[in-house]
Amino acid sequence: MEFGKLDAGLASALSEPAPAAGEFLVSVRADRPLTPDEAAEFGRLGGMGGEKGETVLSARLSRDKLAALSEKPWVRRLTLARRLHPV
Secondary structure, three states, X not given: OOHHHEOHHHHHHHHOOOOOOOEEEEEXXXXXXXXXXXXXXXXXXXXXXXXXXXXEEEEEEEHHHHHHHHOOOOEEEEEEXXXXXOO
């Protein structure tokens, strides 16, 4: 796992026991729009989006898949998603 790509919240969450579902909802920042092959691989790992040229994506990932995604050269940053509350 490339810990340099993780924000503090995600790194902290990874140091705790696994959540009940065993998955983390994360925001993924890519260096550039994904190629069709990269978008397909992102989808297989548990990602959503990437086919339309987006560089900010989301994914629901297990620890193993999170580690695999962090190793991809096109991934710039992985951030733990925050729960939004109504205003």
